[in-house]
Amino acid sequence: MTKFMDVHHGMKGITADQLQQAHQADLEIEAEEGVHFEGAWADPESGTVFCLSEGPSAAAVQRIHERTGHKADEIHAIPLSA
Amino acid sequence: MTKFMDVHHGMKGITADQLQQAHQADLEIEAEEGVHFEGAWADPESGTVFCLSEGPSAAAVQRIHERTGHKADEIHAIPLSA
Numbered sequence: 600m601t602k603f604m605d606v607h608h609g610m611k612g613i614t615a616d617q618l619q620q621a622h623q624a625d626l627e628i629e630a631e632e633g634v635h636f637e638g639a640w641a642d643p644e645s646g647t648v649f650c651l652s653e654g655p656s657a658a659a660v661q662r663i664h665e666r667t668g669h670k671a672d673e674i675h676a677i678p679l680s681a
Numbered sequence: 682m683t684k685f686m687d688v689h690h691g692m693k694g695i696t697a698d699q700l701q702q703a704h705q706a707d708l709e710i711e712a713e714e715g716v717h718f719e720g721a722w723a724d725p726e727s728g729t730v731f732c733l734s735e736g737p738s739a740a741a742v743q744r745i746h747e748r749t750g751h752k753a754d755e756i757h758a759i760p761l762s763a
Contacts, residue, residue: 681703
């Protein structure tokens with residue numbers, strides 16, 4: 600299992616409810632790909648959303664995001680943490 | 682206090698030790714700006730580092746990073762989390 604940070608652009612004006620709903624949708628199906636989303640953070644001003652996850656591959660993370668309607672623009676494997 | 686996610690580019694090949702040392706340097710002086718760095722994650726392949734912090738302003742976060750020699754390329758206020 601690897602950790603991933605994915606980044607979504609173009610989300611200007613995202614609300615707390617929208618972020619919560621998107622994250623909840625991911626949580627509901629994440630197990631089907633062996634992924635777990637640990638957290639999501641949004642900057643509504645620049646329209647940037649960051650999601651921290653753990654899973655078998657970036658493709659698995661992306662499949663969950665695609666199925667819930669919010670494909671990531673970048674998915675970074677982050678094997679190093681401090 | 683606000684949460685921030687900052688992003689550093691151009692860190693290709695960063696090692697676990699380098700990430701740890703950079704994070705430790707931030708932790709050692711963060712209190713002088715009322716900032717706390719909660720975590721740092723690195724993608725050595727694309728050369729991207731993400732730092733999650735809490736503090737009074739993006740400028741305060743940047744001052745710590747500048748003093749420790751690794752100015753952030755982006756600092757996002759992330760008032761929303763899930």
